[in-house]
Amino acid sequence: MDLSERKLKILQAIIGDFIRTAEPVGSRTLSKKFDMGVSPATIRNEMSDLEEMGYLTHPHTSAGRVPSDKAYRLYVNSLMEKRTLTEEEKEFIRTKLNSNISELEKTIQHAARLLSEITMLTSFAITPNQTADKLKYINLLPVDDRTVVLMIVAESGKISNTTVKLKDPYSMEGLDLLSKSMTFTYKGKTLSEVLTLDIIRTFRTDMAALSRLAENIMPNFLSILERMLDVDLFMDGYTNIFSFPEYNDIDKAKMFLEMLNKKDDFTKTLIERGDGIMITIGNENTDDRMQECSLITATYHIDGKLLGKLGVIGPTRMKYDEVLSVIEYMTDNLSESFKLTGGKEKE
Amino acid sequence: MDLSERKLKILQAIIGDFIRTAEPVGSRTLSKKFDMGVSPATIRNEMSDLEEMGYLTHPHTSAGRVPSDKAYRLYVNSLMEKRTLTEEEKEFIRTKLNSNISELEKTIQHAARLLSEITMLTSFAITPNQTADKLKYINLLPVDDRTVVLMIVAESGKISNTTVKLKDPYSMEGLDLLSKSMTFTYKGKTLSEVLTLDIIRTFRTDMAALSRLAENIMPNFLSILERMLDVDLFMDGYTNIFSFPEYNDIDKAKMFLEMLNKKDDFTKTLIERGDGIMITIGNENTDDRMQECSLITATYHIDGKLLGKLGVIGPTRMKYDEVLSVIEYMTDNLSESFKLTGGKEKE
């Protein structure tokens, strides 16, 4: 059976109405609200066809129709008119996003919060996977006679540091020499590359004179690298789920929140997703606990290269058009602002 | 009326049973379970007295008794036997807490997570308020010809930095001079002190030669200081609330989670609390939304001075003895470990 013009129109109306009201849509309501030009009986026939084709379901005999995941997929792919944001909305996002936050993590966290506020959904963001990021600079700074700060700057602009407490005093020359030599040795190598080298051994043989100092520093160096490789997950607006009647059931709400609380699992799911804008609806999600959710993610770029992700999760009944345009605009803006602060270097 | 020995025994039994089961405790159950040596009727009389005195309440005529906030207070102050942790439990906490994390924030976040895992409650931690923290060190590091890293080290060991993109190129000497001069000017001053100075103006007149560079740096300097003054809030185990039958009501759960989601409010509440171990039970909390919760906080020290806070929030029916001993042990350990990494400096 084919999807006739009229069937599409009816389907679209059902999806639209259900997204707004969360109530199963009946034939009478439909013909009244949307002025279809045909009687409820006709609509009923069409709806019956649509159900047979898998686009609609029936919670029970005497209830209206509810769109299936397949219907949402069709809606997202072709029926939906992509909303363009008004200039005010854009302006709002731009200003909120650029409120002079300099630290990468904070900016991303901020973006997640903004996204949940606008969409009224649960939002999340992950920092880029830094395995491809390269070391640019290693610095050792004196603090007091037995304390130094070890600082690593990556090409992406990410900075990480730690305070190291030394067993023995050090000389300024030694410190300087060591940081120069470390920079010389590791500059341009990716973080993960350096981590796989047997650093502690190789470095000691190269620079016997500094071995005592290096011995103290190296383990810290490694742990900073490890930490830099971690993907951070930020989440916001998790209580927004309560505003959806489909989550008025305590068990469902609990399951949803507990799924989000398993941050490692969730991060993994996000990392494994493809790039660009990705939408997975209901049963398209591999995770069992997401069978009633839709997940939308988009990627932002740092320095035009590294990819982080930003997105929302909510019930399959979701304002896809709005959410999509907001996410798209936000990731574009994020990428743009990370280009300005982190890029265009010429050394 | 006085609290006789027997009344206390009955009250303690009711509190103990209710904490475990969350069911109102009846006279018959009590005499059976706890072998009181008296008949249910006698217990009923005593319970009636206790109710008159405000220690018990009655959800409705034909239900058992439930401890009031006043009862919990008595319990916490005198009835409760403080649990001492077993050596295994201590060992578990110690090792989990010391799993070589070097960054202050991560350690605290980690501690909050551990606390929620052990107590099965919602836990939180805030970093110290840094207003009393003093500047120790300001450093400007070259990255490329128009990018420098501005880095601030505080006496507490807290480090914060940002990448600054300059409009004009800089010289290494200028950079060095500026960082030395900034360190000289601001070292030993507290963060808030420096923030209240009209830095941008005063600094410019002092060092005319470097004004271009300083002009670029100073706004970043200020925003880092501001950020360092922020108290960070970490929270964990918020879904644990669902394991309490008293939060099986969707509205209650929602209210609880939304309260926690208002991080600014919650942080403020925590900051305003006294030091040391603080317990507030039900109506002792000033916040309306916490009337059915108990809040337990304890302070940890950084470098023996600055105070951060760690604690749990949950229903008034809470295993006070267990929770208290865990929190106490954890804050002691935290303070100890922060002493080792951040302190003992002699310059």
Add this chain to the structure above:
DNA sequence: TGTTAGCACTCGCACCTAGTGAGTGCTAAC
């Protein structure tokens, strides 16, 4: 052949009802 009106039927939901059981409060006896 597609569309429509009519009507029986379905089923969730809100409401009511009575029965049950845990527990209290009171009284009178020990």
Add this chain to the structure above:
DNA sequence: GTTAGCACTCACTAGGTGCGAGTGCTAACA
């Protein structure tokens, strides 16, 4: 002061009823 006995209370549950929104089918109509 303690206890047994008993009437009473009240939340909770299960079963029953009426309502209304909505379907599905059939027969008539354009």
